[in-house]
Amino acid sequence: MDEQTKRFLKMKFRSHFEQNPVRMPPSYLQREWAFIRFDPLPEVIMTRHRAFASSEDVRRYMTAAAPMHSYYSAAYYDSPSARRMVDKEWLGADLIFDLDADHLPGAKHTYSDMLAHVKNETIKLLDFLTDDFGIAESSIELVFSGGRGYHFHIYDEKIRELDSAQRREIVNYISGRGINAKYFLKKEAMVGDTGAGTKEFNGKKHVPVKYGIRDVRSGWGKRIAVYMTDYLRTEAAKDDKEMFSDLRINMNAGPASIRKLKEIGQSEEALSDIENKGRLEFFRMFEFSDFFSYVVDRTVSRLGVDFGASVDEPVTGDIHRLIRLPGSLHGGSGFEVKTIPVSHLPDFDPLTEAVAFSDRPTAITVSRPFSFEIGGNEYDVTEGPAELPEYAAVYLMCRGVANYGTRWD
Numbered sequence: 001m002d003e004q005t006k007r008f009l010k011m012k013f014r015s016h017f018e019q020n021p022v023r024m025p026p027s028y029l030q031r032e033w034a035f036i037r038f039d040p041l042p043e044v045i046m047t048r049h050r051a052f053a054s055s056e057d058v059r060r061y062m063t064a065a066a067p068m069h070s071y072y073s074a075a076y077y078d079s080p081s082a083r084r085m086v087d088k089e090w091l092g093a094d095l096i097f098d099l100d101a102d103h104l105p106g107a108k109h110t111y112s113d114m115l116a117h118v119k120n121e122t123i124k125l126l127d128f129l130t131d132d133f134g135i136a137e138s139s140i141e142l143v144f145s146g147g148r149g150y151h152f153h154i155y156d157e158k159i160r161e162l163d164s165a166q167r168r169e170i171v172n173y174i175s176g177r178g179i180n181a182k183y184f185l186k187k188e189a190m191v192g193d194t195g196a197g198t199k200e201f202n203g204k205k206h207v208p209v210k211y212g213i214r215d216v217r218s219g220w221g222k223r224i225a226v227y228m229t230d231y232l233r234t235e236a237a238k239d240d241k242e243m244f245s246d247l248r249i250n251m252n253a254g255p256a257s258i259r260k261l262k263e264i265g266q267s268e269e270a271l272s273d274i275e276n277k278g279r280l281e282f283f284r285m286f287e288f289s290d291f292f293s294y295v296v297d298r299t300v301s302r303l304g305v306d307f308g309a310s311v312d313e314p315v316t317g318d319i320h321r322l323i324r325l326p327g328s329l330h331g332g333s334g335f336e337v338k339t340i341p342v343s344h345l346p347d348f349d350p351l352t353e354a355v356a357f358s359d360r361p362t363a364i365t366v367s368r369p370f371s372f373e374i375g376g377n378e379y380d381v382t383e384g385p386a387e388l389p390e391y392a393a394v395y396l397m398c399r400g401v402a403n404y405g406t407r408w409d
Contacts, residue, residue, distance in 0.1 A: 001042065002403050005405075009068070009331075009334075009394065012390075013329055016356055016357070021062070022070075023339075025325070025326070028058070028072070029052065029053070030077055030080060031072045032322070034047065034073075034322050035065060035071070036069040038068050049080075049082065051081035070337075071322040071325060072322065073320065074321045074322075075094075076092050077090060085320060093160060093319045093320070095316065096151065098145075099150045101114035101117060111148075112373045115351070119348070121305060122150045122345065126342065128174045131218065132218065133170075137343075139154060139155050139156045140155075141153040141154075141326065143337060144338045144348070146329065147330050164319055167316050167319070175300075175304050175305055179220060181293040184215070184220065186213070212278045213274070221278070225276075225278055227303060228275075229274050232261060232265035232274075236262045236266045243258065247291070251291065280292075333398050334356060334397075334398045335350065335355065338350070338353065351373055357391040358389070358391065359375070359389040360389070362387065363404075363405055364403065364406075365386070365403050366382065372392075372395065372396075375392065377389075381396070381401075386402070
């Protein structure tokens with residue numbers, strides 16, 4: 001990025017902040033602030049341990065400095081400007097999740113595909129937060145990072161004082177790490193129609209067993225029941241040669257077991273009993289506990305969030321973490337770090353709704369061929385002079401693919 005390009009981008013960022021003042025986060029006076037500016041580039045220097053006395057001070061700084069990246073601490077401090085962390089006197093911290101498409105297993109190579117992929121993980125995580133943890137949507141701020149993912153800011157006083165270990169426990173639960181299938185598989189001796197848990201049945205010690213899924217009303221028990229129901233219904237609808245092929249391969253399931261699974265999968269009554277009541281006593285087949293463990297593993301794989309790959313786990317456990325300031329701009333894309341209503345997430349399109357600049361024609365010089373999608377348009381630029389809408393030109397300049405102005409070298 002040459003000097004002319006830095007000056008142009010700084011001017012555009014400043015103009016944006018003048019017209020669109022950032023909204024202050026809760027308790028902003030108790031937070032540490034940090035910024036990366038255009039001026040020192042190519043050297044990247046973060047200025048941190050900043051504190052502000054008023055919202056007007058923040059706005060003045062944003063318009064004067066026009067930072068390319070802006071952050072604030074998830075933590076609340078008594079002395080947020082202290083240079084040493086120990087001197088800041090930690091008072092608590094929001095719960096933060098950072099989902100980045102770069103970490104997603106199976107993420108696609110194009111930017112638009114990556115964003116679509118990470119949105120699916122974001123929706124999955126949102127379900128855990130609202131359903132399993134009962135966090136009110138009013139306490140959740142959902143933010144498009146301006147780059148390759150989404151952030152969750154959980155503003156809830158009940159969470160503020162959790163330490164790093166407790167926050168990692170939340171990560172473990174959402175990821176399904178350490179889930180034991182034996183816990184969710186309950187067994188009762190069958191006595192009469194309901195089963196009373198006795199050790200003998202009609203005077204015999206070999207008691208018929210009634211299986212069930214524990215806790216199907218919420219949490220992982222509910223997810224296991226829903227996944228099992230969907231799995232059985234989907235497989236039972238396939239041709240006989242194709243259905244349950246994974247069980248034939250992985251568990252050596254024989255014809256009798258396949259026929260029974262097909263019968264269950266084609267019975268809406270049986271499927272309803274699994275999903276709504278956790279009833280499994282109609283299973284009489286090959287090692288049932290092995291089949292159940294297989295289903296649980298697949299449930300975790302499909303419905304759990306892989307914190308080792310798809311979510312930046314250290315962010316959640318770090319009680320001193322810096323996170324991007326909503327309403328600021330991302331210096332690597334020119335997109336707005338945009339707050340999204342939780343209900344709007346499924347329909348949110350970052351490539352149009354997070355665009356921060358105009359469609360005014362802007363002259364640039366492209367340094368290498370580059371294909372991208374933005375503002376509802378697809379671009380395939382080649383090396384050399386070009387004229388693009390301002391938002392597309394800014395995107396390429398921020399990506400380091402172009403410089404401002406026309407060069408005829």
